[in-house]
Amino acid sequence: QQQVKQSPQSLIVQKGGISIINCAYENTAFDYFPWYQQFPGKGPALLIAIRPDVSEKKEGRFTISFNKSAKQFSLHIMDSQPGDSATYFCAASIRRNTPLVFGKGTRLSVIA
Amino acid sequence: NAGVTQTPKFRVLKTGQSMTLLCAQDMNHEYMYWYRQDPGMGLRLIHYSVGEGTTAKGEVPDGYNVSRLKKQNFLLGLESAAPSQTSVYFCASSYSPGGLDIQYFGAGTRLSVL
Numbered sequence: 753q754q755q756v757k758q759s760p761q762s763l764i765v766q767k768g769g770i771s772i773i774n775c776a777y778e779n780t781a782f783d784y785f786p787w788y789q790q791f792p793g794k795g796p797a798l799l800i801a802i803r804p805d806v807s808e809k810k811e812g813r814f815t816i817s818f819n820k821s822a823k824q825f826s827l828h829i830m831d832s833q834p835g836d837s838a839t840y841f842c843a844a845s846i847r848r849n850t851p852l853v854f855g856k857g858t859r860l861s862v863i864a
Numbered sequence: 865n866a867g868v869t870q871t872p873k874f875r876v877l878k879t880g881q882s883m884t885l886l887c888a889q890d891m892n893h894e895y896m897y898w899y900r901q902d903p904g905m906g907l908r909l910i911h912y913s914v915g916e917g918t919t920a921k922g923e924v925p926d927g928y929n930v931s932r933l934k935k936q937n938f939l940l941g942l943e944s945a946a947p948s949q950t951s952v953y954f955c956a957s958s959y960s961p962g963g964l965d966i967q968y969f970g971a972g973t974r975l976s977v978l
Binding site for chain 2 (some may be wrong): 757761784789793794795796797798799803804843845848849851852853854855856857
């Protein structure tokens, strides 16, 4: 049973555009929702994270929007750049220092 | 400060052979994890450890064993490799500053089982 469903699988965005990746979860016990970014040949790295007590968190061009009632959260990348081309994973965990459950990933390509 | 180091980076095995993947972290983290990454499947947790001497099963533990004899090292063993274990394996360690849980990943081990 997939606990975190991520869409789309792949995404092509023009330079300067907005990239949007969506995730939905089933387990209402989840209370931590990070996004990881992975470049080819590298391990994933934490990009941004949110807890359900807020509906939005912004760090630079990256924003997480969180909808607790719909059990959905999304990553928005404003002014997308070719350097943002990577695979993005959403994830969730029940509490601090418990294993993360990852979505299947979205391959983002930003073209000039 | 090297972070999380995985060895080897690449390995080719024949079916039935055994091997051990080594993960070492120099950040004094209590928590460590082994994941496998397959195309279209995301990252799936194999085993994890909440401290020296402890291990626990993740989502896909069958065919793997682990040991955490020292805090800085987390070993993943394949006793009898199968083609289904062809994958990229990632190790991670984590800590929790403030409200965040941050997992630091190694660069991965690409394993092919023929």
